[in-house]
Amino acid sequence: MKRLCVFLGSSTGDRPEHAAMARDLAREMTRRSLDLVYGGGHVGLMGVLADDLLAAGREVIGVIPQGLAAREVAHKELTELHVVDTMHARKALMAAQADAFLALPGGFGTLEEFFEVLTWLQLGIHGKPCGLLNGTGYFTGLLAFLDHVVDEGFARAGHRDLIHVGDTPAAILDKLTAAPPARGPDWITEPLRP
Numbered sequence: 775m776k777r778l779c780v781f782l783g784s785s786t787g788d789r790p791e792h793a794a795m796a797r798d799l800a801r802e803m804t805r806r807s808l809d810l811v812y813g814g815g816h817v818g819l820m821g822v823l824a825d826d827l828l829a830a831g832r833e834v835i836g837v838i839p840q841g842l843a844a845r846e847v848a849h850k851e852l853t854e855l856h857v858v859d860t861m862h863a864r865k866a867l868m869a870a871q872a873d874a875f876l877a878l879p880g881g882f883g884t885l886e887e888f889f890e891v892l893t894w895l896q897l898g899i900h901g902k903p904c905g906l907l908n909g910t911g912y913f914t915g916l917l918a919f920l921d922h923v924v925d926e927g928f929a930r931a932g933h934r935d936l937i938h939v940g941d942t943p944a945a946i947l948d949k950l951t952a953a954p955p956a957r958g959p960d961w962i963t964e965p966l967r968p
Contacts, residue, residue: 779872814838
């Protein structure tokens with residue numbers, strides 16, 4: 775793993791622990807010589823992570839749609855900044871440039887981006903590992919809901935298992951690094967229930 779795509783908030787949220795966790799992730803990525811692919815913003819947790827990695831000498835590649843860049847949200851000091859036409863183009867380019875995906879706390883956009891790459895993994899479109907950094911407990915309710923989705927018969931346990939979870943940057947990066955190219959259970963032919 776050389777490049778990690780991180781989905782995270784354009785806000786820092788109400789708890790300072792979220793920004794502290796982003797800074798911890800930047801330190802751990804630097805220690806492991808990992809570069810960042812992300813949404814290209816200079817605000818919120820996005821800006822915290824990008825700034826810390828840039829200060830440490832790591833490459834930071836941003837991908838942002840023209841509509842957001844025009845509102846002066848784009849980070850102007852990145853190693854590379856790709857300004858694209860649409861959100862769809864943004865996600866495709868981010869996915870193509872990354873070796874793994876990780877979500878930190880964020881809003882609807884963060885969740886949508888994470889679930890899109892997770893769905894692509896489920897469908898076999900890529901085999902790159904997907905993870906959640908849950909050091910602040912932000913994703914605990916979501917993980918319980920995903921267990922509920924399996925319990926209700928709308929997803930297979932094997933697909934739920936595609937989501938790596940770690941409470942520290944070191945723990946989640948260990949899991950993502952060690953994960954073999956993944957493919958979920960066949961989502962068409964395998965029964966939901968054993």
